Amino acid sequence: MTIADSIALILLLAGCAFYLAGTIGLLRFPDVYCRLHALAKADNTGLCLICVGLAILSADWQVAAILALVWLVGLLAATVSAHLIARHAHSAGRVPARSGPSRR
């Protein structure tokens, strides 16, 4: 295994860790706004790390370009979706939870 491969592997695993964090946040956080926050940020960081890892692994500029594009568009889509969902929740009259354990 080359050094590049090991770096890629470490990045991929780190990406997975972020995905895990996002999912835990989605399941454990108390209200919809916190969950949004967890998911949108952690998952996109995870996606970024995975894309970088795969780019190193493939060692091909064309592939790297596609991966970068996927990540950027993913970022944009996640941002807009999170915003829209939060807006919907807000207009539905959801009040952010102040503190305390998850409701369910």
Next chain:
Amino acid sequence: MIGLALDLLIIVSLIGLAIQSINAASLFRGILHFVVLGLAMSLAWARLDAPDLAMAEAAIGAGVTGALMMIAYRRLIEIQPDQESSLRPPPSRLAVPIALAAGALVGVIGLAAIQAEPMPALAGTAVLENLGSTGLGNPITGVLLLFRGFDTLLEITVLLAALLSAQAVTRQVDLDQSLTTQDPDTPLVGALLAIVVPLTVLVSVHLLKAGGQETGGAFQAGAVLAACGVLLVLTGRLGASRQYSPLVNTGLLVGLLSFILIGLAPLLWGQPLLALPGLWAIYWIESAMMISIALTLVLLFAGAGSLKRRDHG
């Protein structure tokens, strides 16, 4: 080994999502599960070595299907907010045995089909043998346009028939309002459109061009383009219209018309019916079909006969 574990997991999620999309406690959850099931299906296609199908499933499932279901759901709850409270599913003692029998039948058939002595797939072999002389690299595109082009011609006719039938049953009142989000000027939406719209157009053109050699093709490209149109309708940039528009109608039919006319033309110089004269014809028909497929899907979504541009803020 790990590949098998992966397949198993994909299958478990497929099954779970399928159960949930039919049996979820509310219709909304059912829709979500069904849309997600489409994504999981594209993973399954990827594992089954069918990237063309993965792409078709992703393009249609992530874009148009979800939007169609959501809009239909919205129209339903506008009529009756409480869609299912009064519904008691008819008690049927036979349902489970019938379902088990049907599933078992399919399973036994499938297993037997795998185990059976592999017969030479004559048609498939012929496709792979003849592909070299056509200048195409993707055998599926070869099948869809050259060897079994008539299927594809009829397939876009079916799509057109679905649109015409849907229009025939769509009530022609209050066409205009209920498609867009309440506020087309929500921040960020403009930025999203500014990037995603050109990108979808680019990607669909790329898929079209790539379709001859690798994964892609008119349907995938058209579905992506349709998703772009749906996006524009949802954000209020395009509106449903009742006005006859020659442009929209021509776009709707350009695929079918090009296919028929280019398919009939060889008869004039003594060639067989539907024998496409060269690669340019394939690319022309594919492009025309892409436009028609995209417009058909957008019109199916909008539930209207035509589209018009809409000004906003």
Next chain:
Amino acid sequence: MTTEALALIVFLPLLAAAGAVVLPTAWLGLSIRVGLMPLPLLLLIPTLEVLENGAYRIALAGHSAPLGIAWQLDPLSLLMLWLNVGMTLLISLHANCSFRPGQPHAHRFWPLWLLLFAGMNALLLSADLFNIYVTLELVTLTAIGLIALEGKPPALRAAMRYLLLALLASLLYLLGVGLIYGQTGVLDLYLLAERLAPGWLSVTAIALMIVGLLIKAAIFPLHAWLPAAHGNAPGPVSAILSAMVVKVSIYLIWRLWFWGVPEWDLDRAALLLGVLGGMAIVYGSLAALVQQRLKLIIAYSTVAQLGYLLLLFPLASTLAFQAASYHLLSHGMAKAAMFLAAANILRSLGTDRLRHLAGIDQRLPLDVFALALGGVSIMGLPPSGGFLAKWLFLEAAWSARAWSWLILIALGGLLAAAYLFRVLAVVCLHPRRRGNHRHLKRTPDTASLAAMLLAVGAIIAGFTSAPILDLVEAGLPPGLPR
């Protein structure tokens, strides 16, 4: 020439449908004419070819069978094509009254109508199992759109039920096609005979396809969707659905059975199909006896009459084939005539409930006459096409010494007479309620004319049988007993 003509027979209606969508309303009439009128002339060319040289095959795109899709025109499909073209044209004459360009649903009706027509022609020509699946879907979706066109709740419900069942049926058919491809590596119907060995897997595949087609053909006990759909659709749509659309499914079963797997020993399956047909005859007729609406009576009569087409399987002889083909033809014309006449009555009266029909014969003589003539053929009274078909059936059963089928065929005729005389008795013989139909809307003359022409056709079919029966015999699969 023949290739060109056949290409136009499929593509001209398609182009006309496209024209009806894309051109402004003022051009609708022209599109319709272009899509329909030249067809009989065009069909003459392949007819001459087939009469002279027998079956005609076209490899589409120049790729012959295992690779590409083929069209095959043989005497049986030629007969079906003539039926489809002739009936669509005559029914269009009627549709041109209720959906005259400019009227509310006209610009929705005609494109679908033309697509349905093109789809049926493509289906009848196709020799490829998967291509047939696609054409079946085209036919089904357009048919359902046409049923639901006017947006009345019963029609919408019927259309929805039809859609769900038709989709289920298509899936079964598709599964069968996939299995057959896995078994043989080919999709061409006429290549199956030598490549599909009768193992349990291939039997299951054929069985799945047949069950799917039986659902689409509304054969008892899978008939539940038909009466509501045909009874609530607009008149011309009911007519073409009953006359042609359900029947092509049975035509496809014939194809699979006698051309796809002619070597198989299918006696027990044939008996089963025959029993289903018999049950359809008895059940459909009894149900028609208790209906209160004219169109529903006619629709249940379709359920019953479709049963005869399945008797071909147990009888399986040249005579039975002639009988079944002739039944298909004469029932098509008679049933279309009856549905069109019923549509005219419904349109004039605003209702087709039987008890409101008393004495209608004085106000709408032409329509009632068409209804009665159609009824004569359905009952199988001489001299009519229906009589000849049932006579041939009886003869076939007689020469096969199949007494139970013989009794069944006779019983079916009696039952048909019962439910049709019930209608005619109310309409013509009810003395007291005459003359209370002052506010009738006038039926357009062409609408009555179309019904009349079809009804007369069903009667004339009783006299001019020889060429058609010869044609059928010329197209029989090899090895069928006399």
Next chain:
Amino acid sequence: MDSATLYVLAAAVLFGIGVHGLIVSAHLMRKLFAINIMGSSIFILLVATATPISGQADPIPQALVLTGIVIAVSATAFGLALMVRMSQETGKATLAVEDEPENDD
């Protein structure tokens, strides 16, 4: 056990789920889901049972399934439109048996 076998079994289970859903669901949208799931299961079956030709996937089943997917989407979109119209006319998106006043006056 190989993945083709696994997917065939998955197709069987999905088909059963679809059949069950088609029978027991009252809401039409769920019936449409059920039909679609049955369709997907048959598509999976067709692709999973295809025999590879000298190491390459047989293109015919995949092309057929692609056509099948387009047809399924068309039919589903039309079904949704029909369902919405039914609901507009009758207030319900179901096909209950008691809704059929076929014969009474």
Next chain:
Amino acid sequence: MIDIALPAIVLFLIINLIAGMLRVYRGPTLADRMLAALLFSTTTVAALLVLAEWMQLPSLRNVALLIVMLASILSLAFVGLPAGREEAADEQ
């Protein structure tokens, strides 16, 4: 090593996904359920990218790109649902 790690990562991502779907059940609001669907699309994208590398099917990257591009459509269609009205029906 890499050849085992890649499918293992896909495996992990899918487990992650299934866990995330719990949020669709639990809700409690429609927005929560939508969120879980969103999670599904980002995770599927990552899984497809890794699969593309492992199975040597480069076109899967295009599939992934398609999915991210179209992911916002569902959210946009969702926002069109009248807020608040249907939640009563959804929350038993």
